[in-house]
Amino acid sequence: MKKGLLVTLVLLVVLTLTACQNNDENTLIVLTSSGYEPYEMVDENGQLIGFDIDLMHAIADYLEIEIVWQDVDFDGIIASLQMKQADVAIAGITPTEARAQIVDFSAIYYNSEAGLQNYLLFDSAQGIAALEDLEGLVIGAQLGTIQAELLQSLSETYGFTVDLRSTNAQIVEEIKSNRIDGLVVESLVANAIMAQNSFLASWLVDVDLGHMYGNAIAFTKDSPWLEPFNEALAALEADGTLAALVTKWFEPDVAE
Structure with a gap:
């Protein structure tokens, strides 16, 4: 009886893990963490909106891929990527040295010393x-x-x-x-x-964090999507899309 129960539990775990994996090469599971306006938040219709959300959709359009959003607590994002529970994360993430030991980062997509004080x-x-x-x-x-x-x-x-x-x-x-x-x-x-x-x-709070300023997209280690995303970011910067999103979502002044 105990052996049968153990086998059943193992099968359930395997089925659950299989269900969580993304087997479609052109569909990426993307993590974000709403409640971080103006980067990512939920509107009155329950839809994710914000600078990061628009940017990810623009990247997806450029690369002709589909994305599936998962809205999670921020402090679990890096660990989720490490365990390969998702493909990508965009959530106003600063690419610190400690985080870079666990995940890979894209090129910086937003960097304003005044805006990130x-x-x-x-x-x-x-x-x-x-x-x-x-x-x-x-x-x-x-x-x-x-x-x-x-x-x-x-x-x-x-x-x-x-x-x-x-x-x-x-x-x-x-x-x-x-x-x-x-x-x-x-x-x-x-x-x-x-x-x-x-x-x-x-x-x-005029204290130097000792980190580089800026936000980057996070990936699982050795992700094949790192270079395509960097190519997309460069293209979106060149054609003015990135600048338009900055104007749309970020006020020019900072809190005082």
């Missing part, structure tokens, strides 16, 4: 103007992000507690409830959050 968002009633003002506070960031790394590198020196959550929206709600004092995000995301939450103020 980090800002602390906090209730405007609470005056914060320096890192020293963070002592005793609870500061949040999204799990798996370079902003989380930044806070963890500074917390001991400046005496604050780091609280990491799956989404920035969760942290904003905690700020409203006075359970978290601030949220660190890049400036483009800060603009979007502040536009929807007028009680928030912002302060530039």
